[in-house]
Amino acid sequence: MTTLSVSLTVNGKKVSADVEPRTLLVQLLRENLHLTGTHVGCDTSQCGACTVHVNGDSVKSCTILAAQADGADVRTIEGLAQAGVLHAVQEAFREHHGLQCGFCTPGMVMSSADLLVKNPNPSEHEIRTWLEGNICRCTGYHNIVKAVQHAAQTLRQTAQAAE
Amino acid sequence: MYAFDYTRPTSVADAVATLASDSDATVLAGGMTLIPTLKQRLAQPSQLVDLGALPGLAGIRREGDTLIIGAMTRHADVARSEIVAAALPALAALADGIGDAQVRHRGTIGGSIVNHDPAADYPSAVLGLGATVVTDRRQIAADDFFTGLFATALEEGEIVTEVRFPLPKRAAYVKFPNPASRYAVVGVFVAETGSGVRVAVTGAGPGVFRAGNFEAALTASFTPKAVEGLVWSADDLNSDMHASAGYRAHLIGVLAKRAVATIA
Numbered sequence: 001m002t003t004l005s006v007s008l009t010v011n012g013k014k015v016s017a018d019v020e021p022r023t024l025l026v027q028l029l030r031e032n033l034h035l036t037g038t039h040v041g042c043d044t045s046q047c048g049a050c051t052v053h054v055n056g057d058s059v060k061s062c063t064i065l066a067a068q069a070d071g072a073d074v075r076t077i078e079g080l081a082q083a084g085v086l087h088a089v090q091e092a093f094r095e096h097h098g099l100q101c102g103f104c105t106p107g108m109v110m111s112s113a114d115l116l117v118k119n120p121n122p123s124e125h126e127i128r129t130w131l132e133g134n135i136c137r138c139t140g141y142h143n144i145v146k147a148v149q150h151a152a153q154t155l156r157q158t159a160q161a162a163e
Numbered sequence: 164m165y166a167f168d169y170t171r172p173t174s175v176a177d178a179v180a181t182l183a184s185d186s187d188a189t190v191l192a193g194g195m196t197l198i199p200t201l202k203q204r205l206a207q208p209s210q211l212v213d214l215g216a217l218p219g220l221a222g223i224r225r226e227g228d229t230l231i232i233g234a235m236t237r238h239a240d241v242a243r244s245e246i247v248a249a250a251l252p253a254l255a256a257l258a259d260g261i262g263d264a265q266v267r268h269r270g271t272i273g274g275s276i277v278n279h280d281p282a283a284d285y286p287s288a289v290l291g292l293g294a295t296v297v298t299d300r301r302q303i304a305a306d307d308f309f310t311g312l313f314a315t316a317l318e319e320g321e322i323v324t325e326v327r328f329p330l331p332k333r334a335a336y337v338k339f340p341n342p343a344s345r346y347a348v349v350g351v352f353v354a355e356t357g358s359g360v361r362v363a364v365t366g367a368g369p370g371v372f373r374a375g376n377f378e379a380a381l382t383a384s385f386t387p388k389a390v391e392g393l394v395w396s397a398d399d400l401n402s403d404m405h406a407s408a409g410y411r412a413h414l415i416g417v418l419a420k421r422a423v424a425t426i427a
């Protein structure tokens with residue numbers, strides 16, 4: 001069996017691994033790098049539990065080969081908190097009870113964090129539309145949307161304070 | 164997934180040569196269709212030729228009255244392009260309505276039209292605008308490109324490099340999305356182009372097609388009223404768990420009228 005050597009940056013650290021061409025990015029993250037915060041819900045590109053950032057864009061890591069991410073800058077849920085301080089989206093999910101079982105949460109948080117970089121002041125409709133690729137079987141989405149709205153507010157205030 | 168080899172060529176010539184030397188090799192673009200297909204073991208390519216590193220295949224530019232989109236341009240880039248918003252807003256809106264954010268961050272226009280899923284959005288714009296599909300070896304008119312269910316005029320090993328859209332006087336796309344996948348249960352692209360009115364329908368049949376009676380009516384009068392009561396036969400349309408052929412036929416009329424209403 002042929003293997004490929006891939007090198008990428010994951011959560012700011014350079015990593016390399018020898019993988020089969022058919023290895024998915026999510027397998028590389030979970031099985032080689034033991035970053036098990038990224039979940040596999042469906043493995044069929046539907047649920048978004050596996051969402052990570054590749055070069056600053058949210059993607060489903062179950063539907064991209066590790067080889068396609070060679071050279072890329074990848075961020076997972078483990079890389080969101082900085083120096084032990086939760087990211088505003090993580091904090092807002094905790095504060096506003098944006099989860100029940102928590103299985104979808106890593107994907108929801110990564111997806112929402114991407115939205116708030118691209119659209120710092122989204123309407124409720126824009127939040128719901130953006131999260132179409134993330135399925136939650138517990139919450140009914142209501143508190144997830146509320147959490148994203150509050151995180152947006154926090155991030156805008158932080159940005160303003162920094163000016 | 165069955166095992167396969169993987170190459171990431173850095174020139175179109177190399178990619179074409181690899182494909183020519185191995186008839187079981189397959190092109191990989193965004194992977195949004197191909198990777199799920201491989202997971203289901205519905206295909207067993209010997210190797211994937213990843214177009215992801217080819218220079219110049221991703222990009223958007225305007226040359227006079229033509230909008231040119233590289234095959235590897237992602238849906239998200241078309242959706243948020245200022246060039247597309249100014250030149251052809253209907254196409255930006257179409258791209259923004261594909262799947263979900265994560266799919267739009269990977270899926271490409273080339274992959275979408277080559278795959279020619281009967282429910283895909285882009286084929287309706289390519290046919291509805293009378294675009295030209297450019298490959299490594301020739302140019303193919305939209306009217307000749309889509310040949311049937313998941314089928315196109317591409318030869319084995321031929322690579323789409325860009326799509327050239329002649330800018331219309333006005334155009335609009337309206338779809339009835341499947342609530343889960345966002346694929347079109349039916350989608351109608353209406354355009355008044357330099358060479359007449361074109362109406363392309365996706366989602367309804369075994370591939371994208373033009374609705375001649377709607378085109379004739381809109382040529383006579385480009386108003387929502389002109390298509391009122393027009394009927395498209397349900398005979399060759401799809402029936403599945405999402406909609407019957409009769410319902411799809413009905414949607415063609417409703418969506419065509421809505422599309423015209425947004426630009427009349």
Ligand SMILES: Cc1cc2nc3c(=O)[nH]c(=O)nc-3n(C[C@H](O)[C@H](O)[C@H](O)COP(=O)(O)OP(=O)(O)OC[C@H]3O[C@@H](n4cnc5c(N)ncnc54)[C@H](O)[C@@H]3O)c2cc1C
Nearest residue numbers: 192193194195196197262270271273274283284323345346
């Ligand atoms: C959850 C989900 C929802 C979706 N919803 C929608 C939707 O609402 N509307 C819609 O239109 N689509 C939808 N899609 C499909 C999506 O738009 C993809 O872009 C499309 O499936 C294929 O593009 P790709 O770049 O991912 O191609 P790939 O999957 O990489 O390739 C698809 C096929 O095209 C061939 N190919 C790719 N590029 C080229 C090229 N340049 N030259 C020659 N051959 C090529 C490949 O060999 C393969 O056979 C959805 C997909 C998913 C997973």
Ligand code: FES
Nearest residue numbers: 041042043048062
């Ligand atoms: S596990 Fe990737 S989308 Fe569900």
Ligand code: FES
Nearest residue numbers: 100102136137138
């Ligand atoms: S919290 Fe259980 S799936 Fe979302």
